[in-house]
Amino acid sequence: MALTTSEVKSKVLIVEDDRGVGISLRTILEEEGYEVELVDCMKKAREIAQREYFHAVLLDLWLPDGNGLDFIKELKEYLPMSPIIVITGHGKTEHAVRSIKEGAFDFLEKPFSMEKLLLTLRKALELSFAPSEEEDIVGISKPIMALKGLINKVAKSSASVLILGESGVGKELVARRIHRLSQRKSFIDLNCANISDELFESELFGYEKGAFTSAVSRKHGKLELAHDGTLFLDEIGDLSPKSQAKLLRVLETKQFSRLGGNQVITSSFRLISASNKNLSEMVEKGLFREDLYHRISTIVIQVPPLRERLEDIPILIEHFLKKYACRKVFTEEALKVIKSQRWRGNVRELKNFVEKLCILHEGEEVSKADVEKFLGVGYEEDLSFLFSEQDLRTAKQAFEKLFIQKKLREYNNDVKKVAQVIGIDLSNLYRKIKLYRIEV
Secondary structure, three states: OOOOHHHOOOEEEEEOOOHHHHHHHHHHHHHOOOEEEEEOOHHHHHHHHHHOOOOEEEEEOEEOOEEHHHHHHHHHHHOOOOOEEEEEOOOOHHHHHHHHHHOOOEEEEOOOOHHHHHHHHHHHHHHHHOOOOOOOOOOOOHHHHHHHHHHHHHHOOOOOEEEEOOOOOOHHHHHHHHHHHHOOOOEEEEEOOOOOHHHHHHHHHEEOOOOOOOOOOOEEOHHHHOOOOEEEEEOHHHOOHHHHHHHHHHHHHOEEOOEOOOOOEEOOOEEEEEEOOOHHHHHHOOOOOHHHHHHHOOEEEEOOOHHHOHHHHHHHHHHHHHHOOOOOEEOHHHHHHHHOOOOOOHHHHHHHHHHHHHHHOOOOEEOHHHHHHHHHOOHHHOOHHHHHOOOHHHHHHHHHHHHHHHHHHHOOOOHHHHHHHHOOOHHHHHHHHHHOOOOO
16 A cells, blocks of 8 residues: 555644534545544634644634634644644735734635635645654654644743653654754754763863863864753763763853863753653662752653554655655555564664665565565675675675664664674774764
């Protein structure tokens, strides 16, 4: 079967005070496969939009408790990623212009044909489902809808956020979505996995020329660059006690100095942290500072693993197929096999599977047998494609990439452990990971 966004059951909010029109719209949309909620005033729309997620809104222009044009901007705060289609029986050109300026997707004047409404709604949903260049969160399952709703609520605040979840669930995507909706300036990230105390300090605070042997010029640190923006600390649970203490002091004062310098710098930033570890358990065991934990976890967001959102798998597959410009059609049986897997590497593992299939599978249709083959035979077990390389150097690089990918999966992306096991320096392994664009 071909995977398309039209197969997704979208949820639509209708805000219409004319009961007859509202019921007619709801009936037609439900017949088309949409899930519909109908309310007759802004007050009810406001209440339901704050607690539930809708993929699109049909908004009447004239409502008993106010003007729909004045309500668009407020509604966009509750549902920032959802297109709003304004419908009215008393439309004027200036109303249409203003509704678009306020953020509406389109403006339809009554009477309009149902075909035109459905076409407009379908186009709006297709554009909203299309992933942005920044790779937005993909999915329509209840856990993902709840996640998006929580993100919408916390994005406008300046509270610190701690994102928890297994490896590969998309914690950085959550952080980037929060930042994007917050309308802050720069998004500055720092991966704390297996980072030394010295490197952490130089990256966080920056340094002056001559602060140490290799400091040949001044470097602005992550804290300075994140002023009026977002500082994202990934894998914060890997920080040493010394680095935890340094970070805590900055969070308490918002002030610091570059290494080798005396100037006190103040930075106003919003902190978002992420970890695949249970930080509250680490606090109990004395492995993570309790005071720091409370500082970084004003809001805690738990990202669901892929096994808890199986209905998103077809949408994710379609998303990855588009990303790799790959034309494949999955049979129903093939999708059942995919959904039956544990996917311990979550969305990242699914993404790698689709990429592998796009590279190695010949033909457009993907059957159950094809899926079982590619799930059972990894890159490292089917190396025949290496012999198609034109020279030894390219083949060696291809094998080296596959070997590192296999070891990273085997040791749950513990880069330090993998470096020890395969017998190379940690810095050298990081260089190869960057060279081969391997996701960890």
